[in-house]
Amino acid sequence: MKTLEQKKLTFSICRKISQIPPEVWNKLSDPAIFGFNRSFLQALEDSSLYEEDPYYLIFHTNGKDLAGLAVAYTLTMDFSHFDRDHPESVYKVLNQWYPGIMQIKVLECGFLTALGKGFHRSGGEPHTFMTNLTRALEELALDNGADIILVRDVPESAAEQMREMKKRGFLPLRGYPLAVLDLHWGSFEEYYDTLKPGRRKEFRKKLRKLDTYGMEVRLLTRWDHYIPQLLEQWNEVESRSDYHHEKLTAPYFARLQDTPGTDSFILGLFEKEKLLGFSLIHETPEELFCSYVGLDYEYSQSRNSYFILNLKILEEGFRRGKERINLGITSYDFKQLMGCRLIPQTYYVKSWRDPETTRGIQKYLEDSIPRTITSHSSFKEVAYPGTDLEKEASSPSPEPSRPDPFERLYSFSRSHILKFLNLYTFFPEFESAQTPEVFYKGRRILMMGSNSYRGLAARKEVRDAAREAISRYGTGCSGSPLLNGTLDIHQKLAGALAEYTGKEDALLYSTGYQANLGALSTLAKPGVVVLMDERCHASLIDGVLLSRARLIRYKHTDMASLEKKLREHRGSSLLIVTDSLFSMEGTTVPLKKLVSLKEEYHARLMIDESHAIGVIGPRGAGLAAREGLSERIDVLMGTFSKSLAAQGGFIASDNSLIATLKHESRGHIFSASLAPPLIGAVSKALEIIGREEEQRLILIQNTAYMADSLASLGYEVTRSEGAIIPLYCRDELLTFALYRKLFDRGVFVNPVVSPAVPKGSELLRITLMATHTRQEIDKALQVFREVKTDNFPQNEKEKNER
């Protein structure tokens, strides 16, 4: 016997129904609450369907007065069944990499193979009972190593009681509603008469199949002979449904018929001696409850087996004088055709493995429960309405939404499933500089996800330059460049960047993001049409949004698509914006064609060279410089956070445009100028890049070598002109799983998912630095070789089949 501190409530645990004292059972087993009698539960227990014996929790106040009863059991759920976002092959790979990763142990308060609330309070204070029930479930979860606690089938009327659970971090979700038909009518015939004529005709036509095929429905109280067929037909239904909760077994069917008093029977649809389908039904004084249906799908369509079986349950309900028939969960559309109403059920869930991920689990489970949005009216009079399914579908979530501006933020759950599965990857904390090898929790990791392409962020000369700048100018400028914040070194760097990019002048911003935001919000204005590549960097999009100009996207690097849009908007004030080398895919824009289109259509053109600078073209001056097109491009943009080894950004253009930006660009004026050490570092990095051309060539060669080697291992990679190798996983979960696998083996690369890339284009972004050695690259390749599984990377044939 366990004593809980809370208000002297105690609970004892029975693992067998036979251990529950009869007086307790008699007092607490109202079929209206649990829906099941002792014999049924006994049969269930004896059929070994439970992975382990269930827990019957009996609560007493002060050690003597009965306070309530609860039933809980553990089951292992395959999480992948709830998730339709990923193909089967992804789960295969995940299971190979991390055996058992999708097997989730659930402590469930409820019944197996049955529906109904899993707890009942018989007296005393609700608050105390619920608090203690919650604690008891948590204790059981702890003892059993459960990952999730799920309280199932709580009727809406019990919502108030559930407050205590919510306080302990349980969250409600809309569960499967129960489809119930109240038998308002005196007989089946009366029911039939109230149906709309069209519906009646349809029903009659379906029922006529009984005669056409010489079928009949038989009521079975013994079914030894049919057990293999019952199982087979149930499995057919189960495998097609969304609900993969229970695996019925032969002993289950055997025990149900052999245990006296289970009040269960089967309606079987027969064609001669062949069983075509069945309904397993449990009887209580008030209702017939159909827990399982099995169908032989070969015949079900032509014979209307499902329809016939359900109508026969209804007939049987009338014959036995029941108040209602309960057709359980799923196939709501059909059940509503019969006139069923849906009784909402709420589940409460808590992630026990990591309570902070509860919201994600809640959402995951809720999303796995399909919502029916059709609405049928079956009766002539609205006095017998089926529940309006549309209303049910659109009814608010169990938790009414409060007008809280932060609601969305507190509901953020996107990362929860990954955290729950231990695949969360973001914000790893490194303990060293961006060098080919970095430290993570004291471990050496090959860094293949840095944008310090030229490897200068850790170079001594660059560090020294930053230090020297601090010695002379201090750590910060403490003001806007327009006022006190401009130093001679800012001006010198701007001049060097203008010369480097082949433009007349340049302007510095605190980050690359801010450069795009600050420039575009000034360059474009309402009335301007901005044509932008669909994969452009977020900062470019945000800049246009801030400008309130009209934003139109064209297909990625597709000049025909661009021209189409230009033609459509000919005569407007046009600005074309694109990255030169795309950050995630590593693709480059066909610049010559782009420039000629810009000129033909009298548009302006802005190019973001963030990933090209330091990597592409002579002296790494970017794609525009390599193509000799700098002068014909109106605005060039670059960042200091990649090859230039520090932080900040710049815009390069002609004198007049820069002069206007200097005075009007809010991102420039209303933000303090870049700190001296950054200017020192960038100036030095620029100087080094300008003189060390061979390092750039090594980087290009190494990138090509690595991309080709990965391709020969079977990975889907594309060659880039820059230092970026996209390795396509084409699935979010797979991307994170591969990331994790590589990281665990000492290789860091970047997982890239939506919105950085479109869904279906998820990838690992591998980037090299000029300072990586062949030896390091080979070491990483060896890891890529080792983590290959039978299912990933897919071979060409399988890929084409997807």
Ligand code: PMP
């Ligand atoms: N443009 C592009 C194409 C980028 O990839 C990035 C950075 N990822 C930026 C702009 C923003 O640069 P920063 O990191 O310096 O803010």
